[in-house]
Amino acid sequence: MPTNRSPKRRPKGPAAVPPGYRTVTPYLSVDGGAAAMKFYEKAFGARRLSEVLTPDGKLVHGRVRIGDSIVMLSDVFEGARTASPSRLGTSTITLHIYSRNVDALWARAVAAGAKVAMPLETQFWGERYGQLIDPFGHHWSLSMRVAMTRAQRDAMRRDAMAAFSKDTHPGTG
Secondary structure, three states: OOOOOOOOOOOOOOOOOOOOOOOOOOEEEEOOHHHHHHHHHHHHOOEEEEEEEOOOOOEEEEEEEEOOEEEEEEEOOOOOOOOOHHHHOOOOOEEEEEOOOHHHHHHHHHHHOOEEEEEEEEOOOOEEEEEEEOOOOOEEEEEEEOOOOHHHHHHHHHHHHHHHHOOOOHHHO
């Protein structure tokens, strides 16, 4: 019996999203791109995928894989429409990493030079979660889901909401 459906055709040309990439890929602007790539390898177990350096060692474009995600980065060049967190004095985003062993990843990142912005603790939403700032000014949150009873979660949520009602963030005291 004939069908009204046309056969599936492969699109011509390259895939819209390159293999290995996700739909959204962070691209970091840094001061010290080559050093940042080394830090991400040491702190987060990143695997270096590629790098293009200027003759004087500035990173034109680099790619690392952290877990199943690719992060791209480059040094900031004069005339660019981006700025590094070190030039801004803060970061406008936080990159989040889920881990199967967040305590080990946390220890590794801190040993590599990340600064603790919010301690790694079990949170009311059911994750062991904390925030770090890397030596290049980028903010990172690390977490893993944890088992909690409904009573534990409810008690932690009440405590957190009480802190919020006093204009205090629960993770900062």
